[in-house]
Amino acid sequence: MKKYELIENKENILATLENDTLKRNGKLLNLIKILNLLSENFILSIDGSWGCGKTFFVKQLEYVLNSDMNLPLIDKNSSEILSEFRDRHVLFYYNAWENDDHGSPLGSLIFSILNDYPKYKDCVIDNKNIFTTIKPILKNIISKSTGNILSPEVFDRLTTFEELAEEVITVEEKKTAINKLFNNIIPNNKRLILVIDELDRCRPDFAVKMLETIKHFYFNPKITVIVVTNNKELSNTVKKFYGEGFDGYRYLNKIYETVITLETENLKEYIDYYCEFKKETFLPEDISYLLFQHYLFTYRDCNKFITMYRIIEKFINRESYFEKEEQSVTKYILVPIALALKVKNVSKYNDYISGNGEQVISEFFDYIEGYDDNGINYMEWLMEMLKVEDKSKAKEEFIKMYKNGIKNSKLVRGFPFLDIISMLGNTLNQY
Secondary structure, eight states: OOOOOOOOSHHHHHHHHHHTTTSOHHHHHHHHHHHHHOOSOEEEEEEOOTTSSHHHHHHHHHHHHHSOOOOOOSSTTHHHHHHHHHHHEEEEEEESGGGTTSSOHHHHHHHHHHHHGGGGGGGOSOHHHHHHHHHHHHHHHHHTOSTTTTOHHHHHHSTTOOOOOSSOOOHHHHHHHHHHHHHHHSOTTOEEEEEEEOGGGSOHHHHHHHHHHHHHHOOOTTEEEEEEEOHHHHHHHHHHHHOTTOOHHHHHHHHOSEEEEOOOOSHHHHHHHHSOOOTTSSTTHHHHHHHHHHTTOOHHHHHHHHHHHHHHHHHHTOGGGOOHHHHHHIIIIIHHHHHHHHHHOHHHHHHHHTTOOHHHHHHHHHHHHHOOBTTBOHHHHHHHHHTOSOGGGHHHHHHHHHHHHHHTTTOSTTOOHHHHHHHSOOOOOOO
16 A cells, blocks of 8 residues: 655655745745845744645755755746855754653753764864863753663763763853854854754643743854744643643744744645546546645645545445445545545544534535636536536535435445544544
């Protein structure tokens, strides 16, 4: 079974950049222009819903920085812009979610950077000075770690570290030490882009401590911090930490200098190319695409839907399971709606499969009625499937067919399509 997912590997990143498949090269170039303008410490956020491709976007940024490729010439100055970007920057990527079992966000970040610094050997002025500078806070990293992830044995394998300091130093001394560290890692003519990803998925205490660490310790004028997150969820995380009545958005606005928003763009081309939709007929791809738009699917939502659909279509394509009328409604409407709800809204999915989905059907009918796609009339197609000529009676017939389809879902020539759908994995309704 094929898994539909746009993996963040070099092949996919290169393909999306060369063909501008996601239509984000323009936004990527604009971000690069902003980064080129910065000369002081700066904290910005890349905000977007879960599954809209935020991590992929910053991985594209990293790829462009570390390669010699030119983006498609969006404007005549793009080559010069990219050249300046590469000459002035190094980038470090940190996944906060993968590290939130560490006791100290400050220690975790520093350890990760030091552990990863060989990537930037040409940017390091004095290796010994780096380790000497950071010694005073290494003990704090070890003592506050969990699960022996940052145990002394780990440091023993990094033979350039010397003995650890015996006492925990003050906040001001930590700030001074960290500032010296980055001054040694980052050459005079470079800036460090510190990308912190997946903060909205972290434990509330770790997420808040990380934000405070960014604000209070990463103040070096040669550092740009990019917080890649779902700010709606992150604001809820902050609220959980500080308690009801706390304004999470206001808190975040005090941290960020600016916010760049990513949407789920160019959805049609994405599903055609990456999910291998075939546009030979209206069925079932077009009805699925209507559902994607109706329920505001992200790229990841589409991936999950298509993976499940490709499993179940092996069963529903066996014509012997269906009478002709049953086939058209069940196969091309009821099944895709069930899958869409299973991906996007578990509560509505449960109502739907229990026969209490009249509102779901009614709202989808209204969406189809108002939808316009270059003159394609989906309502005429739906009325033909429902075998009604009077538009005023179409919604009533649609609900009736849904009721009959759900009632008979386990009796359609022995094909229990709801039972099979129920075996496919849910996505918790968090976003």
